[in-house]
Amino acid sequence: MNFMSEFSLNDFLYMTKGLGVSITLTLWAVFFGTLMGIIFGFVRSVVGFFLNFIIGSILDIFRSVPLLIQLILANALSAILKFGYSPFQISCIVLAVYTSSYVSETVRSGLLSVPIPFRRSSRSLGLTYFQTLKEIIFPLALRVSFPSWVGITLGVFKDTSLVLWIGIIELLKSSQIIITRTQEPLLILSIAGILYFTVSFCFTRVTGMIEKKWEKYEL
Amino acid sequence: MINIIDVYKSFGKLQILKGINMEVKKNKVHSILGASGSGKSTLLQCINGLEKIQKGRILVDGIEVGDKKTNLNFLRTKIGIVFQQFNVFPHLTTLENVTLALKVVLKKRNKDAKEIALQQLEKIGLSDKINTYPSKLSGGQQQRLAIARALAMSPSYMLFDEITSALDPMLVGEVLDALRYLKNDGMTMMIITHEIRFAKEVSDKISFLHEGVVIESGAPKDIIDNPKETETIKFLERSLK
Amino acid sequence: MNYTFHWYPAFKLLPKMLIGSITTIEVAFLSILFGIIIAAILAIAKNSKNKIFSSFASTWIEISRNTPALYQIYMAYFGLGTFGIYVGSFGALLIGITFNNAGYLAEIFRGGLRAIPSTQMKTARSLGMNFIQSFIYIIFPQLFRIVFHSIANQTVWAILMTSLGVIVGMNSDLMGVTNELNSLSFRTFEYFLLAAILYYLITKLFLGSAFLINLKLFRY
Numbered sequence: 001m002n003f004m005s006e007f008s009l010n011d012f013l014y015m016t017k018g019l020g021v022s023i024t025l026t027l028w029a030v031f032f033g034t035l036m037g038i039i040f041g042f043v044r045s046v047v048g049f050f051l052n053f054i055i056g057s058i059l060d061i062f063r064s065v066p067l068l069i070q071l072i073l074a075n076a077l078s079a080i081l082k083f084g085y086s087p088f089q090i091s092c093i094v095l096a097v098y099t100s101s102y103v104s105e106t107v108r109s110g111l112l113s114v115p116i117p118f119r120r121s122s123r124s125l126g127l128t129y130f131q132t133l134k135e136i137i138f139p140l141a142l143r144v145s146f147p148s149w150v151g152i153t154l155g156v157f158k159d160t161s162l163v164l165w166i167g168i169i170e171l172l173k174s175s176q177i178i179i180t181r182t183q184e185p186l187l188i189l190s191i192a193g194i195l196y197f198t199v200s201f202c203f204t205r206v207t208g209m210i211e212k213k214w215e216k217y218e219l
Numbered sequence: 220m221i222n223i224i225d226v227y228k229s230f231g232k233l234q235i236l237k238g239i240n241m242e243v244k245k246n247k248v249h250s251i252l253g254a255s256g257s258g259k260s261t262l263l264q265c266i267n268g269l270e271k272i273q274k275g276r277i278l279v280d281g282i283e284v285g286d287k288k289t290n291l292n293f294l295r296t297k298i299g300i301v302f303q304q305f306n307v308f309p310h311l312t313t314l315e316n317v318t319l320a321l322k323v324v325l326k327k328r329n330k331d332a333k334e335i336a337l338q339q340l341e342k343i344g345l346s347d348k349i350n351t352y353p354s355k356l357s358g359g360q361q362q363r364l365a366i367a368r369a370l371a372m373s374p375s376y377m378l379f380d381e382i383t384s385a386l387d388p389m390l391v392g393e394v395l396d397a398l399r400y401l402k403n404d405g406m407t408m409m410i411i412t413h414e415i416r417f418a419k420e421v422s423d424k425i426s427f428l429h430e431g432v433v434i435e436s437g438a439p440k441d442i443i444d445n446p447k448e449t450e451t452i453k454f455l456e457r458s459l460k
Numbered sequence: 461m462n463y464t465f466h467w468y469p470a471f472k473l474l475p476k477m478l479i480g481s482i483t484t485i486e487v488a489f490l491s492i493l494f495g496i497i498i499a500a501i502l503a504i505a506k507n508s509k510n511k512i513f514s515s516f517a518s519t520w521i522e523i524s525r526n527t528p529a530l531y532q533i534y535m536a537y538f539g540l541g542t543f544g545i546y547v548g549s550f551g552a553l554l555i556g557i558t559f560n561n562a563g564y565l566a567e568i569f570r571g572g573l574r575a576i577p578s579t580q581m582k583t584a585r586s587l588g589m590n591f592i593q594s595f596i597y598i599i600f601p602q603l604f605r606i607v608f609h610s611i612a613n614q615t616v617w618a619i620l621m622t623s624l625g626v627i628v629g630m631n632s633d634l635m636g637v638t639n640e641l642n643s644l645s646f647r648t649f650e651y652f653l654l655a656a657i658l659y660y661l662i663t664k665l666f667l668g669s670a671f672l673i674n675l676k677l678f679r680y
Contacts, residue, residue: 064616064663065656066623066635073656076648158528165627172531176538185538193527193535200526269582296588302579310601319597320587352679365583372587 006182012191018174019195022160025088025170029095029160030153036096037103044104045111062101068162070094075166091163095156102152110145111137143214150207154200171195220244221266221376221409226275228261235261236272237431243376243409248402250410250418250439253428254454259411260303262428263378266409267291267298280375296324299369300378304385306365307353313340314349317368325372339367343397359390366397377401379410415458419443427451467650473641474654480637481658487554487633488619495561495618496611502566503573517566524563530624532556537628550632553625557618564614572606573599605678612670616663623659634658 040059044052062070074094078085085093114137122132164173175192179185221243228236235258243249251259264270266277268284268291277284282294308316317336321327327335340346343363353361362382369377379398383391395417401408402421412418418425419439426436429450435442446452506517524532533556540547540555547555576599584594623635630636638655642648 061660064620064660066620066659068623068626068635069652069656069659072652073649076652080649154526158526158531161528161530162624172528172534176534179538186542189531189535189539193523193531196527196531197523264582267586269585292585292588292590295586298586300583300586302583304579306579306583308580308583308598310605320589323593323597324588369587 007178007184007187011178011182011188014178015171015174015188015192015195018169018171019199021088021168022157022170023199025091025095025160025163025168026153026157028092029099029156032092032096033099033156034103034149036100038107040100040104041107042111044108059101059104062098067094067098067159068165070098071162071166087163087166087168090166091160091168095159095163098159099152099156102155103149106145106148106152107141110141110148113144114140146207146211146214150204154203157199157203158196220278220280221407222276222278223262223266224276224278226262226265226272226277228258228265228270228272235431236265239275239428239431239433241426241433241436243407244423245375245407246405247423248408248410248421250412250422250425251428252412252415252418252425252442252454252458256430257428258431259428260380263300263380263409263411266378267295267300292324296320296372297375298378299372299374299376301362301365301369301380301382303381307356307361307368309353312350312352313345313356313364316353316364317371320368321371335371336367339371340364342400343367343370344393357390358386359393362386362390362394363397366394366401370401375407377406377408379408379412381411381413384413413458415443415455427454429454465650466647469645469647469650471654473651476637476641477634477655477658480632480634481662483633484619484622484635485662487550487557487622487625488615491554491557491561491618491622492611492615494558495565495614498558498562499565499569502562503569506566506570507573520559521563521566524560525567529556529560529621530627532559533624533628549625549629549636552628553622553630553633556624557621560621561614561618564617565611568607568610568614569603572603572610575606576602608670608674608678612667615670616666619663619666620659 040055044055047055071091071094074090075087077083078090118136118140119132122136123129127135160170161172163170164176169177171192175188179188182188221241223239223241223243226236226239227234239258239262241249251262253259261270265272266279266284268289272285279294279298282289284291284294308319311319314333314336317339318329318332321332321335322329325332337346337349340349343366345360345363345367348356348360353364356364365382366377383394386394391414395414398408398410398417399421410418410422422439424437425439425442426433427442427446427448427450428434429448434448435446435451442451443455446455502517502520505513506521508514533552536547536555536559537549537552540552580598580602581594584598585591589597622633625633626635626639631640634655638651642651645651
């Protein structure tokens, strides 16, 4: 085996560029997805059974169809309807909707997990419905939903690897391109793996610290 | 006979048993009293080998529990033990709870196992619940099931680890009745309990355990009515209030 | 909009897609089956006191959970070649998804084991059962009930993940078949929409069956 590697610093920088694309996509998707998910989740937790079922079923579709197909369909639809969105924009939209579907589930169960006695005592003290929401229910629901949200975000970060199919050069695609040239798949994939792992690890650490801070207010 | 000779047991750095000596003769009832953390449960679990001792010896009918050559699984069929809670197997019916070990360990045939199980369940008063799942039984019924299950194995010794402590006060009576019944049958028993009056009633001997050592030991009347050691006195005062 | 949707050609290809679906279900179920077996070993290894076993298990679990499934498939497809092991797309997909499943399921098993009181094992041993008997008759049935729902979810995940095979050249599963047909006629939207509906139906059918099995098995 030849120990001289053709892998250069440029290649590594190329890969980190791809990583940057993955991270950027993740940030956009999680930002909008979380926003939408919170709205959907809240709505679902307060409306009646029928409406909840309908909204829930629609959101469920995005969890029951492969993400890859969602990207392909969105891409095709954009071409058909001549929307002219770039693959990057399409990916952001699809990933955001995908994220919102999961976040809505988490938010809904988080809101419903706040014990009714809390709401009752809050209203008994004279707080209005919205004050109760803001000061009591949301903070508690946030605590409960946070770990799941972290998991969802990490999932989205990993799922960005799929956008290579509609032509975006993120981390995995950039790795593949270099492999085609240098024919050293194990080395390059290992580096890619380390990059994925590092981002994931750092994110988990930071959010872990946030959770620890909250634990101080544990009942 | 169970012989406990100079037994030391620790969990890591924490020394739980610090030199226990005890003798449990056949057909006798030996009760163990003591505060939580004094080592009572640990002692019981050392007798059937669930916990390993660091020093000393435990002999059951002459067989050394700590000996590597001892077939622990076989020995355990001779020693029945009932724990404080979550004993029963929740995924099996009452009947299945009792027949399982009969079939799997004692290799009894289906018919024989069922017969023995039905016998034991009748004695303990659970005949009408044989096809019920434990989740539908009261705490007292579950404990009685645990007792029947252990008895079905025809053990020579029965060990009870605070079996009424987790029960609703209303249900304690039926379980203690079962123990009285066993005593009359001549079963050799070691009972860890907080029911002081019960211990005085059924025991042939009582040992008081404090911080891993047997501080006082003797006839029930002596220990309960005339305790000598300060710790024993303090304990009894608190418990009999 | 100058595009006319041609649905009829899509429906004509339904039979081919259905056959592809069979491969999809095959890969998913195999990956879950192997995944469960490996996960059980990993769960025991991670809990064991042996440092080698527990680090090996931890490494596997961490890699599978912190890197993309597609990455793991790539590793199988491109990376194994370095060791002289050349697996085709089918193999790489199966290995990748199995590897991924094993990691997630191991954590599910560990959580499930933690939920079973230690007295269950103690009681079984006290009745004279050896470790294997205790595990088969007492621990496993209870564990299965606890993790059933999670395993069902992981299977749904696996079914959807099989779609990634097309990226490394799979053409025999639902996604691969659809992709090939697409390259022949470029009715992208119609074909993939049909495929999407099929995936949805497969997923729902599976969850429905799992629900019924759950009802039947766990009556207590």
